Amino acid sequence: MPQTVPFTKGHGTGNDFVVVADPDGAWDPTDAQVAALCDRHFGIGADGLLRVVRAAAIDEGAAAAASGAEWFMDYRNADGSKAEMCGNGTRVFARYLVEAGLADIDDGLAIGTRAGVKTLRRSADGFEVDLGAFRVDAGDVLVRAKGLDVARPGVGVDVGNPHVVVALSSAAELEGLDLAYQPVLEPAPAHGANVEFVVPSDPLVRDGVGEIRMRVFERGVGETLSCGTGVAAAALAVRHWAGAGAPDRWIVDVPGGRLGVSVHDGHVRLSGPATLVFSGEVALA
Template sequence: MTATPRVLTGHGTENDFVVLPDPDGSVWPGDRLDAAMVRRLCDRRGGLGGDGVLRLVRSEHVPDAAAVLGADLQACEWFMDHRNADGSFAEMCGNGIRLFLHALVAEGLLDRSACADGVLVGTRGGPRRVGAAADGGYWVDMGPAREFGRGTAQLDGRTFDGLAVSMGNPHLAALTDVDVDTLDLTAAPSFDEELFPDGVNVELVNVLEPGEHVRLRVFERGVGETRSCGTGACAAAYAALAVEGRREGTVIVDVPGGRLSVQVGPRTTVLTGPAVLVSAGSLCREWLGD
């Protein structure tokens, strides 16, 4: 391992990440990037700060890539090795994967002009196609939204009914008339653990224009409240359409960190939004303890 590993920071609608370039898997081999290291990197006082870590690495250097990608392994040159801020592995992140592609382009590992039709990227939620949009942002084929029941979350002294939606990771999208800006999301909501045995991301959603425009706040499992959540935006858009009796359409989703667009179709869901790199540098030997 190099004594001073390169590191980037960036965000997608202020859902922020520490990005670790490691194309050949030599910078963070084995368990070097363990849960404790992830927590240190994401610490907003003692580290760089972030909602998670994204390692830029080729799929062939990720031990569990074959198991999660199966027959698509060879088609996915790159793998988004994504960890939540608490060190746990994450299946998928719509904001993170846009930043992942943007970082690959910025690092000279991919040509942006070759990304217009999309590049297949491996994730622990399966392969995802992500591409460069004409406006400078990025789009992601998030796969189909899969409804798997209804549940409730208890938060801020209230009970919220919601739709259980899988976007490769579990969500409870709760449409509510309570102004989401008034809610206290500093404590984790309680939820039905039988319906969500692996935890759940909870979206509190205000409908601004039925089936067209929503505003949300989200409490992400393993992280806490974040400024944005791409998969959560998709789940919220799906729920906003479903309550209108619709299974397809385009919904504008406002999050605390900006605006996203979600196109829901019968076979897949496409998320579009910005990705921004904030800084680039290296981790110091003093901090690493090497």
């Protein structure tokens, strides 16, 4: 008999997820099962899977449970591989918990991830997550991508998961990228990285807020309409390139919509919408 799994489909600016409630940690999906659920032709279709599990019910959630976080976001990429974090996923995760009556966000909601505990609050456009401390690496990485005539330098940014951000010269270059092909990084990071391609607005700063456009190739997924941690990484990279006097607030436009990024006391925060689309049941072989 196939196993029947209740699920909810959700997205944050087009970055979509299969959400599965597993409070007691009874179901640990295989890579193949996750990939089947996320398959856009033969499954539900998604960029990844969010398993909603109590932190105390999963070994990886022990530290989160000890800190007082009740819930752990077990995030899997569309190919089934485990990932440290997902910025858009945290907002969808929070909306699911609140709408399912499993958590209250009025005083902030702490959730465990493989990149540590993240706190979410409501924002004017949905939810805001404190992604925590970040690191911008000084050394350049060469990035080759289909549609670019020559390799371009990228800067490494860590926001709990790894990113390489590349600046392009025009909207035409951004639109001309063919991200059906995975960009090649030199040197290649040991565990891979998400790759963001950005174009600054003209002017870069309006009323004290920076503005950029971005496309992304996500590790273990491919091109997505949005990547929350990638949006944060892109804003941090451009802020780094801009130097002294660069703003701490940014607007980032992605193919799936618009997200906000802000920097406070060495932490980066991401804000934007989160939508639950439909619920159902699916049979797994």
